[in-house]
Amino acid sequence: MSRLQAENLYKVFGRRPDVAVGRLEGGADREELRADGTTAAVIDASFTVEPGQTFVVMGLSGSGKSTLLRMLNGLLDPTAGRVLFDGQDLTALSPRELRTVRSRKISMVFQHFALFPHRSVLENAAYGLAVQGVPRAERDRRAAEALALVGLAGWEESWPDELSGGMQQRVGLARALATDADLLLMDESFSALDPLIRRDMQDQLIQLQKTLKKTIVFITHDLNEAMRLGDRIAVMRDGRIVQLGTAEDILVTPANDYVASFTQDVDRSRVLTAGAIMADPETAYGTGAGAPDCPADVLAAAPAAVRPDAPIIELFTPCSTSEAPVAVTDEAGTLVGVVPRSRLLAVLGEPMTPATDSNPAPAPAPAPTSAVTPAQATTKAVARA
Template sequence: MSKLVAEHVFKVFGRRPKEGVRRIQAGTDRDELRAEGTTAAVIDASFEVQQGEIFVVMGLSGSGKSTLLRTLNGLAQPTSGRVLFDGRDVSSLAAKDLRHLRSHRISMVFQHFALFPHRSVLDNAGYGLEVQGLPRQEREERAAQALELVGLAGWERSWPDELSGGMQQRVGLARALATDADLLLMDESFSALDPLIRRDMQDQLLTLQQRLRKTIVFITHDLNEAMRLGDRIAVMRDGRIVQIGTAQDILVDPASDYVASFVQDVDRSRVLTAASIMQKPPVAVDLSDPQCVTAHTDTPLAELLTPASRTRQPLAVVDDEGRLSGVIARDTLLAALGDQPVKEAHRA
């Protein structure tokens, strides 16, 4: 069963939001509603997030992604539709149950750190546990463990203003991890950081995810960040989700001209893998042949140039068990790395 499900979620602001939903469903343009003082922030959003998945919601400013995120933990009630967490409708929960959900089951990591300047790093990391009512010794032990996970062991007694921006964001991440929540909601969590620190935090998150397998909804306006982090990506425009898929799905088969314009400057050599351009072998391939050069299905295209240069034969693409999955001809690889559309390269 999916961990999190959004079913036809609308979030409309204005004097008559439900009427706004009905008008949108009848075909009224979002801009027309805005001119009348009604803002349709989220329009008919539906998706599922699986246990242990990083699900990225990507869009430009004003696309509705942050409003959508707030509906997922009940900070904003959907005007229409519903959000299910472990099969329970979040909007139907009583206030007490909703507070319990947000303090025990769902944690948020914000863009601007949100640390308390008068609390130590350890106390900041343990704040969520304090809200839960845990005894001091237990929350300090769990907070210290979370700080160690994010690489801040030894900084427990420091103050937030003694830390760099990246370290402060690690404290925010540790605070979310300390509660052992099932779902992490991350709203532009790395966008305030310098590029090098931002990439380091992305690495940190991916490393933690390999170990912890949390369910994460990550909001970003940065396509490269989305493609680096997301198991799947939802692209939003003007309140609507216009495409959901893996990074390769979106790069290879954009659903619209809008999405295509988004991905046109992506370094496809770092996103696409051997599996995305391989073809069925036209003849039998002998993997034991010394002239047969192999590559794994997950190998990025950028790393295929060296093995491809060692043979005149197509590269043999193998899976985790070493079984043949397909082949890549040199012209197919070069086309995929060049300006030729990926779908055409795949057919080459």
């Protein structure tokens, strides 16, 4: 069962919101509603988030991503649709029941730290536990453990104004982790930080996920951040989800010109993986004279063998030193595909076109079932980048 499900969510602000939803379902757009004094912030949003997955919602300001996030934990009531958390319909709960779920099962990390200046670092990290009524000794212990996880051991008795911006955000993350919530909602949590600290916080989150395997919904306006962190990504525009998929899906087969415009400046060499672009050996070599007779021959001829989750930046050197394709193998060393030099150059050199019925974008060869999935490959690859 999915940890989190959003089913046909709408959020409309203004007069007669129910009527506005009906108009949207009938094909009206945002501008038509705005002319009548109504704002459609989120329109028919549906997705699922699996346990342990980092799900990123990406879009520009005004796209509806933060409004969507606030519907996921009941801070905003949907105009239509529902949110299921571990099978429980959050939109059907009473205010008291919803507060209990929010205090025990869902934590939120904000963009602007939201620390109490008159409380110590330890007290800030323990705040969620205090709300739950956890005894002082236990909450101090759990808060100290959470601070250690985010690299702030030894700072427990400091005050927030003694910390840098990055350290303050770590306290906010520790506060969310201390409650041991099943779901973390992170709203532009790193966007107020300078680039170096922001990347450091991304590294921190990636490493924590390897150990804690939390279910995370992460909001950002930065596609590079989305691709670095997300197992799956939803791209929003004007209140709607316009594409939903892995980083490779969005980079290689953008749904439309809007999505394609975001991918132009992405460093493909650190996002795409060998598993995402590999070809079947018969496709690469053909079946005529001179083609390898068996996988062992392919492996013997290959200048290198890499795992499916290897970022394609690792293929540059072997592809430059040999005409033979690089071999892609699974954990057991079994050949699952190859990456010819021509395929690598094509992926790096040619801008991908949006996928339409009349102009389908090229898709990477599917990985055999024994290979790492693209989502897993992306997460592992960017963690090392």
